[in-house]
Structures are given as structure tokens and as C-alpha cells.
Amino acid sequence: MSGRISLRLLSLAMLTAGVLLVSIAIGAAEIPLRSVLDALGGRGDDPARTIVLNLRLPRAALAVLVGGALGLAGAVFQALLRNPLAEPYVLGVSGGAAVGAVAAVVLGWHLYAPWSLPIAALAGALIAITLVLRIATRAARGFDTRVLLLAGVVIGAFFHALILLLLTFASAEAYRSAGLWMMGSLAAADWPAVLMLAAYLLPAMAILVLMARPLNLLAMGEETALYLGTNVERVKLASYLIASLLVAAGVAVSGVIGFVGLIVPHAIRLIWGSNHQLLLPASVLLGGSFMLAADTAARTVAAPAELPVGVITALVGVPLFVVLLTRRAV
């Protein structure tokens, strides 16, 4: 049984590697696959190496990281809330991040210090997480996930109203920048950002993936999880906080990129079922490769203009998902 899981993960890892190579090869300057491989191996000519190693590889790595984090967080929230509609932004994290980012844009901070935008977004996201958690633990004895969902949705709505309020005071230029940020983009990728994010995301992702068994049980219901030996309160709190922090970091660097965290886990559930031992790592890999493919399309389809990657994930992801859904429903 675990052999089958490894085989399926291996096939997804190969898919990710394939998408990565293709993504690095195509763009404003086409680079043959052979030169891509040479450059990755530290050989080859200089211009190709610069493009591959300093431009395309960090951006591709960022796409895989953010997509993987979103896919994973979506799968975890669905199990925690026992709700198939849950996705990474359902608990208000994106709303909080967007308030921070829009505030930075409207106040013009990002013009003086570009890094103030991700910092403001991260701060907003952390405020949202804290608020939602406090409401959820105060309203009910313990940590009721139904209350958590309600708290997340209303805090999200509140933040979206704040965004609209901020935007009424924005100049046309700031309005456009804020709008683009909210559609998501991976264009800001460089190595320091990628490495910082990786140092933060990879351990968090590893912890969540190792929580597959408790999450399997939690998805069956809290009482069942308890009777099968789970420390339910601890698992709920840990998975909520770790998944929310993943989303917060992702949103801070790349804006709000919808649908990845909803579609990716469900696509895997439809094909391979809901065993989290497979579902969680598979959501990382498929989320990463899907995001990378979407971002590659975003920067090449209308070149030299760049499309918002969040638009691509929805425009391509939704029809693909509908096909899968209707095929499997028979």
C-alpha cells in the first residue's frame, strides 16, 4: 500500500520536474532544453546561464513553493473544517494580507521601500489569524471548528470592506497597483526572497505532511479522532496555525492567487481518494506544478505584457476541474 503511495508521488514529482524544465526554457528568449540542462549543471554559455539561474529559476522556484503551500493549506483546511468548500483564503488570511498590502500601496510606502509591501501584507495576515483564533476560542468552550469557519468568513468580509474603504481614497495609479496585487503575481521573485520563503515554508510543510494520520482521523470527525487516540485540541490548533502561517507567507510575497488551494486537493481526492498520507504530499507537488504552469502561461501568452497569474489559475483550472468532476461523478 505504501509502495503505491510512493509510486504516485514519484509520478507527480516527475511531472513537476518536467513542467520546471519547460517553464525555464520558454519566455521572451527561447532557450533550448539542452542549454537549460547545461545551465542548471553550471555549464553552458553566459547569457543563457544568467537568464536561467538568475531570472527564470528563482521565479519557477517561487511558483512551486507558493503553489505547493496553497495546495497543502487547502487540503489541511478541508480536513480541519470537514468542509469540501474550504480553501486557503476561507479563514480571512487573504483579507488581512490584502488590507496590509493595499494600505502600503495607498499610502505610497512601496514607492520608497519595496519590501514594505510584503511586510505590510504579512502583518495584515497575522492580525487576521490572531483575530479569528481569538473569536473562535472565546465564542465556544475549546476550539470549535464550526465557529472558526464562521469567524474566518466574517473577519474576511470585514477586511474586504476595509479594502474598499481604502481604495476610495486611492489615486488612479495606486488603485491599479492594488488591484494587480490582489490578482496575484510572481514577478517579484529573486533569490533572497525565494530562499527566505523556502526556509520558512519547507519545515512548515514537512510538519503538516507528517500530520497525515491525525488529519485522516480529524476528517472522520472529532469524536472518532479522539477514540482513535488523537489529542484533538492540539491537532486542530497546530494544523490551523501552521497552515494559516503558510498562507500568510505565500500571500505576502505573491498576492492573492485563487483556486489553486481549492482545486488541487479535490483533483487528487477525485482520482486517488482522501488518504492524507497521499493527499498532503500530492497536493504540494500538484499545487506546485499547476502554479508553475499557470505562471509560465501568465508571462508568455500575452508577452511582453504579463497577465495576473490568479486569472490564469481560475480560467484554466476551473474548466479542467469541471471535466474531472463530471467524468468521475458517473
Next chain:
Amino acid sequence: MSAAPVFEARELRFAYSSAARPVLDGVELNVDAGSLYAIIGPNGSGKSTLLKLLLGALEPEGGDVRFAGRPLRGWSRRALAKQIGVVAQGEEMPFPITVRELVAMGRYPHLGVLGRPGPEDRQAIDVAMERCDVRELAMRPISTLSGGERQRALIARALAQQPGTLVLDEPTVSLDIRHEMTIFELLAELTAKDNVTVVLVTHHLNLAARYADRLLLLDRGAVAAEGAPRDVLSRETIERVYGWSVAVSSHPGPGRDAGAPQVTPLSGPDGS
């Protein structure tokens, strides 16, 4: 005196909110090792609440529960899950998993979060599926099962835990007679051959009378009667607790069923 009772409850008191009438008040019980212990009573008499208190899913407001001689709060959840298999009521799975994946979860208490399953785990899963007759269903998604198949799969998961104690909340509700009898026979076999202690809530007075060693009859949160089936299931007691006229006869047999009290509700609440 032999070993400590498997479950021991003293002066149990519980209310879902402080304002409400307590659901249980002053309940006591002793469940002996290797026995089949049935909890019966009208709707709302507190049967499921009592199970949840015994299992530590609810905290009592007063009194205490001991498992194997130790207070419940002295047990870690994982240690309890190695000892007690539970088939709760109304478990719903919002996502697709197969029967085998479900049964395999019964090994989690033994494996912990990261342990690798070995041959003995696979064997426990196979044996549990065999005993509950769900081997052919192994690769079927839970959502495609009938009520009886689902119930058998859930019991298989509890057996995969290889527990010394099995606790079931109305395990045969909505099952036809063959499936219902299969499950009662399985429970009887577990107590007789494997020395498993079984605690079960059921509405089926006649099957409880035939299979259980002892009955606990709950009425509005208090113990109305406790003891061997023929002592608990008297006409007077049942009529008083359930508010309906009944006739109580004796099972004709064969075998160990002979003499078990059998309750037949009469037409009309006062037997007219």
C-alpha cells in the same frame, strides 16, 4: 475478588448546560472483564451520554469513571485507544476513502503519528476485515456502501485496534435481521472466545436479553434496574419505564437462548 472491573462509574452526574435538567444523575455501574454489558432505556434516557462519559469524550460534572482500575484522566488518549475500540453513532465521512483505508485507521493508536506499519499491522487489518465479512469490499469507497456494509466496516476498524474492550452505540440500528444477528453473534463470539469485554447501547430488548450477561436500564438519567436480563426485564419495570403495556414471555430455545425473557409490546398503551 478478581481483577478490577473494566469500567467503573460512581455517582456520575452530567448536564449539557448548567441551567438544564441533568442528563445523568447518580449513575453507577461496574462492567466485568469478558462480559457483554448492554445499556438500554427509552429515547433521551441518557444512554449515549453515559457512553461518552465512560469513554472520556465528555467530562462528568460529578462522580468519576475508572477504566481498568485507573481514573480515566490518568490515561492518555493513545493508551486508551490501544485498549478500547469504539463504534460510535452517525459517523460521517465528507471525503472519499476506501474500506481498507478506513479499517487501517484502527492501527493508528499502535503506530502513533510516524510509525511504519509492519506485517503484524497488515495481519490485524486482514483478520478484522475477515471477521466482519468486508474483505470483498476492501477497495470500495465508503460512500458506495449500504448501511449494513458500512456498519461492518466500522466494526472492522474497531477490531483492527485489537482492543480488550469494545464499546458500541446502537450498532445494529437500521440493519435487517440477518445483518443484525451477524453482528450480535460476532459480539458474543468476541466475549466467549477472545475474552473481549463488550459494552453496547441498544434498543433491541429481546436481543439484549439473549446476548447480554448484564443489563443496565436507564430512565430519565437514573438507573431504573441493573442485573441479569431476567431480573431487569420484568413486566412491571418495562411498563413503568417505557410507558407502554407489554407481555414478557420466555424464549423457547434452543440452546443458551432458552429462558431468556422476551418482551412483546401490546396494542394500545394500556394493553386494551
